[in-house]
Amino acid sequence: MDQRVAPKPEIETMPRGRAALRFVRQLAFALISIVVLIIIFGILNPRFLSAINWFHITQQVAVIAILAIGQTFIIATAGIDISQGSVVALSSMICAIILVDTHLGMVAAVALTLLLGAVVGAMVGGSIVVLGVPPFIATLGMLAIAMGAALLTTNGTPVFGLPDGFQAISQGTILGVPNMGWIAIVIALIAAFVLNKTRFGRYTLAIGSNAEAARRVGINVPRHLLMIYMLGGIISALAGIVYLSYTAAAQPTSGGNYELYAIAAVVIGGGSLFGGVGTILGSVLGALLMTILKNGTQLAGISSYVEQVILGIVVVGAVYVDNLRRRLR
Amino acid sequence: MSASGTVSSTAALEVSGIEKRFGAVEVLRGVSMQVAPGEVLGVVGDNGAGKSTLMKVISGVHRADAGNIRLAGHDVAFRTPRDARDAGIETIYQDLALADHLDVGANIFLGREPIRRFAGLIPMLDERKIHGEVAALLGRIESHIPDPSARALDLSGGQRQAVAIARALYWKAKIVIMDEPTAALAVMETENVLKMARQLAAEGIGVLFIGHNLVEILKICDRVMVMYRGRKVFDVRCADTSQTELIRYMTGYADAETNKTEGEYQ
Numbered sequence: 001m002d003q004r005v006a007p008k009p010e011i012e013t014m015p016r017g018r019a020a021l022r023f024v025r026q027l028a029f030a031l032i033s034i035v036v037l038i039i040i041f042g043i044l045n046p047r048f049l050s051a052i053n054w055f056h057i058t059q060q061v062a063v064i065a066i067l068a069i070g071q072t073f074i075i076a077t078a079g080i081d082i083s084q085g086s087v088v089a090l091s092s093m094i095c096a097i098i099l100v101d102t103h104l105g106m107v108a109a110v111a112l113t114l115l116l117g118a119v120v121g122a123m124v125g126g127s128i129v130v131l132g133v134p135p136f137i138a139t140l141g142m143l144a145i146a147m148g149a150a151l152l153t154t155n156g157t158p159v160f161g162l163p164d165g166f167q168a169i170s171q172g173t174i175l176g177v178p179n180m181g182w183i184a185i186v187i188a189l190i191a192a193f194v195l196n197k198t199r200f201g202r203y204t205l206a207i208g209s210n211a212e213a214a215r216r217v218g219i220n221v222p223r224h225l226l227m228i229y230m231l232g233g234i235i236s237a238l239a240g241i242v243y244l245s246y247t248a249a250a251q252p253t254s255g256g257n258y259e260l261y262a263i264a265a266v267v268i269g270g271g272s273l274f275g276g277v278g279t280i281l282g283s284v285l286g287a288l289l290m291t292i293l294k295n296g297t298q299l300a301g302i303s304s305y306v307e308q309v310i311l312g313i314v315v316v317g318a319v320y321v322d323n324l325r326r327r328l329r
Numbered sequence: 330m331s332a333s334g335t336v337s338s339t340a341a342l343e344v345s346g347i348e349k350r351f352g353a354v355e356v357l358r359g360v361s362m363q364v365a366p367g368e369v370l371g372v373v374g375d376n377g378a379g380k381s382t383l384m385k386v387i388s389g390v391h392r393a394d395a396g397n398i399r400l401a402g403h404d405v406a407f408r409t410p411r412d413a414r415d416a417g418i419e420t421i422y423q424d425l426a427l428a429d430h431l432d433v434g435a436n437i438f439l440g441r442e443p444i445r446r447f448a449g450l451i452p453m454l455d456e457r458k459i460h461g462e463v464a465a466l467l468g469r470i471e472s473h474i475p476d477p478s479a480r481a482l483d484l485s486g487g488q489r490q491a492v493a494i495a496r497a498l499y500w501k502a503k504i505v506i507m508d509e510p511t512a513a514l515a516v517m518e519t520e521n522v523l524k525m526a527r528q529l530a531a532e533g534i535g536v537l538f539i540g541h542n543l544v545e546i547l548k549i550c551d552r553v554m555v556m557y558r559g560r561k562v563f564d565v566r567c568a569d570t571s572q573t574e575l576i577r578y579m580t581g582y583a584d585a586e587t588n589k590t591e592g593e594y595q
Contacts, residue, residue, distance in 0.1 A: 197453040199442050206428040206439055213426035217440030218411035276430030 023279065026270030029321075030285040033268070034292060041296030048299045057288075057295050058177060059170060062184040063088075063243045065287035067258055068265035069191045070235030072283040073228050075266050076195070077208040078275025079128070079135035081229075083142035084236050084262055087120055088255035090150040091240030096159035096250030099166060106166055113237050120146065121233020125226035143259075150252040159250040169245035180242045184284075187238070192280040204228060208275025257308065260315050261290045267318040272326065290314070339402045341366040341535030342387070342418075342504045347396035349382055356382045358559040359396070364504065364535035366401075369526055371546035371567070372539045374556030375579055380539050383556070384506050387537070388420045389413030401503055417503035421493040421510055427481040434463040434477055437496045466495045470528055487518030494525045498532060505529050506537045511545060523549045543572045557581050 041048040067084050074081045091113045098109040120142065127138040172179045195201035203224050206214045215221050239258075244250055267273065268289055269282025293314065297307045340363040349357040357379050364370045374380050385391045387398065389407030398405050400416055407413040410420075427436045434456075443455040463477045474488050481489060490510055497505045507526060511519040526549055529536050540546050546553055547567050555563035555578040563578040 193453075197447075197456075199444070199452070199454065202431070202435060202439075202442060202454060206431060206435075209428035209430040210426065213428050214439070216410060216420075216422070216426045218409075218414065219440050276428065 026279065027282055027285060030268050030270070030282060030289055034285065034289050037289065037292050037296060041292065041300060044296070044300040048296055053295070053299070055176075055178065057291055058181040059246055060295060061288050061291040062178070062180040063239050063246065064258065064261045064265060064291055065184045065284050066187055066235060066239040066242065067262035068269070068283040068287040069187055069280060070232040070239075071259075071262040071266050072191070072269075072271055072278045072280060073195065073204055074135070074232050075208075075263070075271045075273060076204050076275060076278040077225060077228055078211075078273070079208075079225070079228070080263065080273065081124070081139045081232050081236075082136065082259045082263075083120075083124065083139040083146055084232075084239070085255040085258035085260075086143045086146035086150065087117065087233065087236040088240040088243055088258055089252055090120070090146040090153075091116055091237040092244035092247075092250045092254065093150045093153045093159065093252055095241050095244050096162060097153060099163060100159055100161050106163065110241055113241055114234050117233040117235070117237025117240075118230050119233070120236070121230035122226065124233065125229030128229065129222040129226050147252075154252065156252055158252070160248075162244070162248060166245055167248065169242060171245075180246060183238075183242060187235070188280050188284050195278070195280055200224075200227075205276055205278075208277075210276075257311060260311055261287070261294070264311070264315045264318050265290050267315075267322050272322050273319060274326065339366075340364060340399070341368070341401060342537075343399040344383075344387065345396055345399075347383065347386055347393045347398075349386060349391060349393050356559055357386070357393070360556070360559070360561050361396075362554055362561055362564070364537060366503070366533045366535055367530050368552065369530045369536040369538055369550045371550035371553035372537055372556065373541070373543065373546060373553060373575060373579060377558075378556040378579075379559040380556050381508070384420070384508060384537065384539060387413070387504070388418055388506055414500075417501065418506065419497035419500065419502035419504070420506040420508065421490065421497065422508055427489055427492060429482040430480055432478050432480050433467070433474060433484075433492055433495075434459045436481055436492050437463055437466065437499060441500065462499065463495070466499055467491075470495055470498065470525055485518060486514045487521045490514075490518075490522045491525065494529060497529065497534070502529075502534055504535045504537065506539070508539045509541065510538075511540065511542065519545070543575055546575075547572065555579055 038049075047053060067088070071081055071084065094116055095109050095113040098104055098112055099106065104112070124135075124138050124142050127133045127141070128135055133141075168179060169183070170178060170180045174182055195204065203214065203219050206219065207221055207224060211221055240255070243255065247254065265286030266278060266283045267286070269279065269284070269286035271278035271283060290311075293310065294307060297310065298304070343363040345361040347357050347360045348355070360379070360383055362370075372380050372383070382391065386393045389410045389412050392408070398407075400418070405416055407416070428439060431439065438459050443458045444452045445455040445458075447453045460477060467474050467477060470491060474484065474491055481492065484492065494505075510522050510526070514522060523545060526536055526538055530551075538546065538550055547570075550567050552564070552566050553570065553575065554561050555575055557578060558581065563575070
């Protein structure tokens, strides 16, 4: 056969170099933004930089980071979960009611709440996989369902009087770091392992990248998506438990906007709403950025109403930048 | 083009009397054909002749209404594409079913990742094995893929074909179906893909090469079969035919004549 000028195969000496570079580039944006925000808020109010404030930031970031981790898996499949905030509210209500009104104990309360999260996730996943409802609508429905259910549990009144031991989740520390911070770190390490080192994680990215290709190689896409949303539900419930300990009282209307923080965190951390991409470290950095924004605006004396406006702009802006990134490559 | 001389007595794939209808439309009307190990069989025909449906029956996407399929001498019945793939029938799709965001190795092993136990307990991907095998494979097919850690997204059309072909090679396919593999490629890349089709054959795989470009088909195939309106109307060694003759069969001109004499056309 005619051998014209065939391009010479260039064998790269460092095959992992490109992947590492990609990873760094993905995180650079979040890291630089974090540094810039720290400088700005530090100037606006020096208390922002105090040790006690960073203790609070660690507590606050834990809930958002845990939610962002669940959101990372879902967004990696090209899905989205906008019900996280109200699932946090529902699960913290249920957990509080079990703790206060029954004698089942803390372990059972936590276990049952996580089970509730799995059921919620199965309902969302089921409507996506079985009924063919798009993830946005399925979780929009769940947003309303969970919020309504949270209000129904006590007819809209908060639950107080949690046992002292339960406070340890948020108030206790190990090596100066609040326990809820450690919970987020452990969840992040497990999630990073699952996403990068296991078949489950690989299939998650493959489905988000090209669901048809995944199906053709024999991956059971519906079953996998169902598991992803159940996992997402469990993680939201866990965030609800941690949040309950942090706020020391269950409010049926709590958890507002948490899904927005989580979605913004994932996208800022390099995840794409088109699917196939996302890292746990990136999402955790994104969560840190969102927490700094929330905490810093408060300390700078900016009203929480304005903070909400900023949150909305950040979400839209982050997704716009994500689109640009994909178009320009 | 060197036709491989290693055509063994057992066909790699043998189908006989395949019929398939969708509602009232008879798409395949009793197709029989075979491919030997190490042979590249061109499959040509106009749009709607039934090529794609035949390939989908062979690759387990559709179930035939009648007829049977023998793979390396054994009767097979596929319920899903997965069954066909597990049995050794690999399809390289026109739209190249790769997960764009995964790297070359992840795509070659997608759905069949090797697993090792982390701490003797937790199953995790055996990345070292994946990367080792991929490096060897890419060398074997002279793929021109510079970096196995490149994402499918960063590859050219020809390189993407190479990934799909590497997948077929690694999983020891008996039959590889290439569905218009050169349709969207530049000239240079087309050459590479044609070369790879021959390479697959050289490894003892039976290759079904579906295409429209008769120059290409005559150049790289050992044999060519022509489909027309759900039937195989011509089956010939490439050395013994010409573009003009193939076109006569593809357009039904020759078929009409034959069928008239057989008295079964209308």
